[in-house]
Amino acid sequence: xxxxxxxxxxxxxxxxxxxxxxxxxxxxxxxxxxxxxxxxxxxxxxxxxxxxxxxxxxxxxxxxxxxxxxxxxxxxxxxxxxxxxxxxxxxxxxxxxxxxxxxxxxxxxxxxxxxxxxxxxxxxxxxxxxxxxxxxxxxxxxxxxxxxxxxxxxxxxxxxxxxxxxxxxxxxxxxxxxxxxxxxxxxxxxxxxxxxxxxxxxxxxxxxxxxxxxxxxxx
Amino acid sequence: xxxxxxxxxxxxxxxxxxxxxxxxxxxxxxxxxxxxxxxxxxxxxxxxxxxxxxxxxxxxxxxxxxxxxxxxxxxxxxxxxxxxxxxxxxxxxxxxxxxxxxxxxxxxxxxxxxxxxxxxxxxxxxxxxxxxxxxxxxxxxxxxxxxxxxxxxxxxxxxxxxxxxxxxxxxxxxxxxxxxxxxxxxxxxxxxxxxxxxxxxxxxxxxxxxxxxxxxxxxxxxxxxxxxxxxxxxxxxxxxxxxxxxxxxxx
Numbered sequence: 001x002x003x004x005x006x007x008x009x010x011x012x013x014x015x016x017x018x019x020x021x022x023x024x025x026x027x028x029x030x031x032x033x034x035x036x037x038x039x040x041x042x043x044x045x046x047x048x049x050x051x052x053x054x055x056x057x058x059x060x061x062x063x064x065x066x067x068x069x070x071x072x073x074x075x076x077x078x079x080x081x082x083x084x085x086x087x088x089x090x091x092x093x094x095x096x097x098x099x100x101x102x103x104x105x106x107x108x109x110x111x112x113x114x115x116x117x118x119x120x121x122x123x124x125x126x127x128x129x130x131x132x133x134x135x136x137x138x139x140x141x142x143x144x145x146x147x148x149x150x151x152x153x154x155x156x157x158x159x160x161x162x163x164x165x166x167x168x169x170x171x172x173x174x175x176x177x178x179x180x181x182x183x184x185x186x187x188x189x190x191x192x193x194x195x196x197x198x199x200x201x202x203x204x205x206x207x208x209x210x211x212x213x214x215x216x217x218x219x
Numbered sequence: 220x221x222x223x224x225x226x227x228x229x230x231x232x233x234x235x236x237x238x239x240x241x242x243x244x245x246x247x248x249x250x251x252x253x254x255x256x257x258x259x260x261x262x263x264x265x266x267x268x269x270x271x272x273x274x275x276x277x278x279x280x281x282x283x284x285x286x287x288x289x290x291x292x293x294x295x296x297x298x299x300x301x302x303x304x305x306x307x308x309x310x311x312x313x314x315x316x317x318x319x320x321x322x323x324x325x326x327x328x329x330x331x332x333x334x335x336x337x338x339x340x341x342x343x344x345x346x347x348x349x350x351x352x353x354x355x356x357x358x359x360x361x362x363x364x365x366x367x368x369x370x371x372x373x374x375x376x377x378x379x380x381x382x383x384x385x386x387x388x389x390x391x392x393x394x395x396x397x398x399x400x401x402x403x404x405x406x407x408x409x410x411x412x413x414x415x416x417x418x419x420x421x422x423x424x425x426x427x428x429x430x431x432x433x434x435x436x437x438x439x440x441x442x443x444x445x446x447x448x449x450x451x452x453x454x455x456x457x458x459x460x461x462x463x464x465x466x467x468x469x470x
Contacts, residue, residue, distance in 0.1 A: 006325040010311065010318075017313035017352065082309025082368075085273060086326035087295040 003088040007096025008103070011070065015104060025066035025108050030115065032058040037119045051122045052180035056136070056173055058116065059109050063140045064169070066108070067101040068148035068161045075152035090214040094145065098206075101141035109137060128183045128190060135198035136176035142202060143168055146209045149216050171201050223287030226251050226376045226407035227272060231281035233431070234267050241267045243431040245281070251375070254398060254408040256422030256439065258415060258447060264431040265411035266306070269380045272409060273303050286376050299327070302374035304382045308365040312354035316345055316364050319353060320371055327372035339367040343393055358385040366394060377401060377408040383417045395420055415444040415451075427451055 015021055036054050074080035083093060113133065117125050147164045151157040179194035227249035234242040241264045249255050259265045270276045271283060274290045274297050283290065286300035303309075310319050317336055324332040340346045343363040348356060356364065362385040369377065377398070383391050398408055398421055411428075412418030419425065425436040427450055436442060436450060 003326055006322060010314065010322045013318065014311055014313045077312070078305065078307025078309055079311055081275065081305070081307070082323070083326065085275070085298055085301075085303055085309070086323060087298045088326050089295070 003092035004096035004099065007093060008099045011097065011100030012103060021066045021069055021104060022108055025062040028062040029058050029108070029112050032061060033116060033119055042120065047120060047122060048184060051120055052177045052184060054120070055116050055124065055180060056176050059112065060140065060169060060173060063105050064144055064162060064165050067105060067141060067144040070101065071097060071145060071148040072152045072157060084217060090217055091210050094210055094213040098141050098145050101145055102138055105137040105141055106134065109133060122184055124184065126183065129180065131195055132176055132179040132183065132191065132198065135195060135202055136172055138202050139172040139198060139205065140169065142205050142209055146213065149213065172198065175201065223284065224251065225249060226286060227409060228284040229281065232271065232278050232283055233280040234271055234276060235279045241431050242271065245431065245433045247433060249407050249409060251407050252402055252405050253424060254402055254410060254422040255424045255426060256410040256412055256418045257426050257428050257433070258412060258418055258451060259428035260413065263428045265428055266380055268428065269378050269409065269411055273301060273378050274298065299372065300374055301376045301378055302369035304365050304369045304379045306380060308361050309368060310353045310361060310364060313352055315350050315352055316340065316356065317349040319364065320367060323368050324371050329372050335371065339370060343367050359387050359390050362386055363390055366397070370397065375406045377406065379408060379410045381412055382410060383412070383414060391417060415447045419444065419447065
């Protein structure tokens with residue numbers, strides 16, 4: 001088993017035992033969806049126009065807080081230091097952590113998309129949405145892992161995390177919303193350009209994060 | 220393995236945090252097969268010395284060679300050569316004792332990992348708790364498991380920061396025996412302690428650290444707890460903390 005796979009195994013097993021992040025993230029996202037559902041009386045064209053944005057806000061906010069929590073806890077408990085004391089390279093640590101966050105994000109988001117489709121009658125449960133969900137979630141996992149590592153030493157990290165993640169997540173949010181909008185409108189072509197934007201963001205940000213992660217871990 | 224007759228070498232070592240030097244002009248030579256116990260009051264620089272030797276913090280000035288390597292560019296080799304016990308156990312609360320060791324063992328690529336885990340758990344008296352999550356283990360049992368984690372990959376240099384913390388007498392006897400075996404096999408250990416009686420049993424050489432300066436005290440076989448306490452008092456200019464330096468009898 002590679003170092004990244006070992007870290008992924010540890011993260012998923014820890015989360016499976018505690019279910020702390022998954023539970024709070026699901027509850028947070030459900031509350032957002034319910035608040036939108038009760039406060040906005042959306043039908044027809046209005047729903048089609050606003051729906052993709054609502055969906056991605058409901059997916060983004062809980063993911064941002066939930067995915068950042070793991071690395072902050074590792075820092076507090078000293079386990080991040082324990083892993084850093086092993087002879088693995090920082091890239092393996094980053095890839096394993098991002099993979100764990102991605103799996104966790106998708107495990108939470110897939111049922112949330114179904115709940116969204118029940119509360120807001122839009123055809124989001126379709127194969128064309130899957131690449132958008134996976135690439136959007138990967139971008140969020142990359143971003144939150146990197147920023148959570150940066151802010152883990154800060155006293156006000158709970159405030160710093162959204163302040164730093166939200167502006168950086170805008171390209172993901174814009175591309176994901178636009179791609180989802182294109183999927184939901186009848187007669188539209190597949191959202192290949194927007195999926196391309198998401199893939200490009202993930203690729204560029206992933207490479208930059210791999211390069212910078214090593215420096216973040218130094219004292 | 221880099222060719223060196225010393226497990227640890229430091230010359231003029233200094234480490235500052237925010238302009239304040241925690242370690243200053245520190246010189247240290249620890250030969251292979253030897254164990255140095257460093258005494259010092261809280262805040263004297265013991266933990267910072269351990270963290271510099273563990274490559275967790277970079278020295279501000281001076282040189283350090285760990286297991287024969289300079290830290291820059293050799294961290295992976297150094298980390299394979301060292302085993303660290305720190306104030307935090309580095310254990311995952313939700314994973315079992317076995318799973319924690321399996322996690323670290325895979326990162327170290329330990330051969331015959333299952334057998335190695337079973338052997339260490341048996342040695343440390345934890346075999347019957349191997350399937351229990353770490354959060355259910357007592358403080359002393361977690362410390363034993365932290366020792367198992369540090370020894371898992373067979374490191375040649377042990378960096379032990381107050382390794383007896385939380386250990387009962389049987390646990391301390393195991394620690395003493397493991398350290399003796401480690402030395403006999405040619406390994407070395409840098410041990411920091413603020414419990415004089417116990418600390419003297421963990422090293423063959425002693426030193427005290429105060430305000431970041433390291434002062435050799437000689438062989439532990441020639442020292443008793445009162446002499447160490449006296450030396451510490453002289454170096455600190457005040458009485459050793461009553462709770463921390465338990466080997467000291469009230470005068």
